[in-house]
Amino acid sequence: xKHKISAFLLILGxxxxxxxxxxxxxxxxxxxxxxxxxxxxxxxxxxxxxxFVGIKEDPTKEYLMKGIPSVLLSELRNLEYTYVEYPRKNIxxxxxxxxxxxxxxxKIDSESPNVKRKRKxxxxxRDLDDLRVGKKxxxxxxxxxxxxxTIKQMWEKKPLSPDEAFGVATKLGCDxxxxxxxxxxxxxxxxxxxxxxxxxxxxFPFEHQTSVVRAYQEMGPLGESxxxxxxxxxxxxxxxxxxxxxxxxxxxxxxxxxxxxxxNKKFPIGKRSLFVFKEGFFPYKTDxxxxxxxxxxxxxxxxxxxxxxxxSVTSNVESDVYLGIQxxxxxxISRVSxxxxxxxxxxxxxxxxxSFRGIDAKDGEETIIDIQMRExxxxxxxxxxxxxxxxxxxxxxxxxxxxxALLFYASxxxxxxxSRQAYSGARSQVxxxxxxxINSFYQNHPDEFLFWYYTQNQIIDDAESKAKSLKRxxxxxxxxxxxxxxxxxxxxxxxxxxxxxxxxxxxxxxLDQETLEIGYLPVNPAFVSQGQSAIEGYGYMQFHLxx
Numbered sequence: 001x002k003h004k005i006s007a008f009l010l011i012l013g014x015x016x017x018x019x020x021x022x023x024x025x026x027x028x029x030x031x032x033x034x035x036x037x038x039x040x041x042x043x044x045x046x047x048x049x050x051x052f053v054g055i056k057e058d059p060t061k062e063y064l065m066k067g068i069p070s071v072l073l074s075e076l077r078n079l080e081y082t083y084v085e086y087p088r089k090n091i092x093x094x095x096x097x098x099x100x101x102x103x104x105x106x107k108i109d110s111e112s113p114n115v116k117r118k119r120k121x122x123x124x125x126r127d128l129d130d131l132r133v134g135k136k137x138x139x140x141x142x143x144x145x146x147x148x149x150t151i152k153q154m155w156e157k158k159p160l161s162p163d164e165a166f167g168v169a170t171k172l173g174c175d176x177x178x179x180x181x182x183x184x185x186x187x188x189x190x191x192x193x194x195x196x197x198x199x200x201x202x203x204f205p206f207e208h209q210t211s212v213v214r215a216y217q218e219m220g221p222l223g224e225s226x227x228x229x230x231x232x233x234x235x236x237x238x239x240x241x242x243x244x245x246x247x248x249x250x251x252x253x254x255x256x257x258x259x260x261x262x263x264n265k266k267f268p269i270g271k272r273s274l275f276v277f278k279e280g281f282f283p284y285k286t287d288x289x290x291x292x293x294x295x296x297x298x299x300x301x302x303x304x305x306x307x308x309x310x311x312s313v314t315s316n317v318e319s320d321v322y323l324g325i326q327x328x329x330x331x332x333i334s335r336v337s338x339x340x341x342x343x344x345x346x347x348x349x350x351x352x353x354x355s356f357r358g359i360d361a362k363d364g365e366e367t368i369i370d371i372q373m374r375e376x377x378x379x380x381x382x383x384x385x386x387x388x389x390x391x392x393x394x395x396x397x398x399x400x401x402x403x404x405a406l407l408f409y410a411s412x413x414x415x416x417x418x419s420r421q422a423y424s425g426a427r428s429q430v431x432x433x434x435x436x437x438i439n440s441f442y443q444n445h446p447d448e449f450l451f452w453y454y455t456q457n458q459i460i461d462d463a464e465s466k467a468k469s470l471k472r473x474x475x476x477x478x479x480x481x482x483x484x485x486x487x488x489x490x491x492x493x494x495x496x497x498x499x500x501x502x503x504x505x506x507x508x509x510x511l512d513q514e515t516l517e518i519g520y521l522p523v524n525p526a527f528v529s530q531g532q533s534a535i536e537g538y539g540y541m542q543f544h545l546x547x
Contacts, residue, residue, distance in 0.1 A: 036100040040091040041144035048174035053159035075223025083232035165196035233268040243301040248278035309361035319349040394510030405499035412492035415474035422467040
């Protein structure tokens with residue numbers, strides 16, 4: 001009865017307060033909502049590289065099982081993406097409502113103008129068809145047909161056959177599988193590789209033949225063929241120069257291709273973003289078009305970043321002056337603006353030896369240098385900028401000094417051994433070794449005692465004299481001096497020490513300012529623009545250890 005009364009009172013209370021009741025469609029305003037359909041495409045694929053297997057078992061050639069795929073990995077390492085004409089659809093958003101105008105994401109973006117999002121250029125298959133026929137042009141970052149490649153090394157897995165790849169690919173999450181076999185006949189190495197595409201369900205075979213001795217060095221064509229297949233699009237040759245400037249870094253679509261002058265680099269055709277960067281210059285960025293069957297040649301002029309640092313250089317003969325690899329002019333040059341910081345100055349003239357100086361340019365200061373050029377041939381006398389005599393470097397003389405120290409140590413060890421042997425040889429000839437033996441011999445042979453004593457004593461004196469002479473030639477190192485652990489000088493010890501001192505001296509002389517490599521690298525070259533800030537890159541200083 002209580003429950004009935006409570007329910008009645010509750011109904012009366014609801015009737016006394018009127019609430020608007022909405023249907024689901026009215027509440028969410030579905031009748032007025034409409035969205036265009038859109039598609040989210042795949043963004044990443046995985047390439048799994050497995051060991052190769054030998055057709056004939058040979059324990060001495062097992063290193064090739066991982067060696068061959070390791071070399072191929074080095075050829076494929078900078079492969080950033082693969083081109084897929086019909087990429088997989090991850091998520092499909094169907095159209096909703098009457099006369100849809102914008103996609104759901106576009107509507108959200110319009111209602112949230114303060115939120116920065118990456119604009120999506122391709123929203124559906126129609127946009128993708130426009131790309132295929134050339135009605136649209138977008139960069140690879142926004143083109144869903146360019147899918148990023150991630151490479152996995154499967155060295156611990158067993159080698160695969162093409163038939164096994166079908167099941168393993170799905171199990172391990174591999175979109176592509178690279179494996180194969182190798183066969184050795186005498187000095188000939190025949191490689192059969194296969195690339196399995198799990199999405200297409202196809203296997204692409206490759207063959208390459210070389211010698212066992214030159215296998216690693218001559219595997220480039222095989223890696224290039226696999227790379228072209230993975231790129232999935234026709235390529236063309238790219239050549240980039242920077243108006244004579246050497247060493248500028250070249251990127252296409254954020255992928256590092258090399259340094260200027262750059263020649264005969266393959267890259268997929270299409271609209272690309274070119275970026276050229278060199279320390280001390282303003283970066284250069286532009287969009288270029290790589291066309292089918294047409295070599296792309298591009299020459300850009302980098303603008304130098306001038307500062308309030310200056311340099312003046314004079315020499316006894318007129319010479320070309322370079323700061324790093326930037327040409328400054330012919331001597332004498334006066335108050336030429338240069339970037340601040342550490343750099344390398346080089347003077348060059350035909351018939352004279354190149355001269356190098358390390359400089360540290362300070363803001364607001366002028367660096368004044370006078371250089372005396374010497375006659376000679378640079379490529380013979382000063383081959384690697386650290387010559388001591390003809391084409392021998394400080395490194396060479398350091399090595400020679402170490403070898404000399406080892407030679408004198410070997411002589412030291414031999415002389416010590418000969419000294420010990422002198423005592424050992426005499427010990428077998430001496431019979432009167434103690435007072436009891438001497439007394440016994442004297443009592444039994446008094447007439448022969450003096451002769452025997454003199455003979456025995458002479459053997460001991462000769463052995464001792466020879467041993468001491470050899471020991472004086474060798475000397476004694478503290479670790480072998482059991483008495484007081486002191487160094488006893490001898491020709492071998494002295495010469496050994498001189499060689500070690502010479503090695504250290506030549507090594508120290510070789511550590512000039514050229515041993516330090518100083519530079520600047522951008523963090524993300526694809527987004528660097530004119531007048532980049534320091535936040536977009538970082539400086540580095542690398543010490544080149546010569547041994």
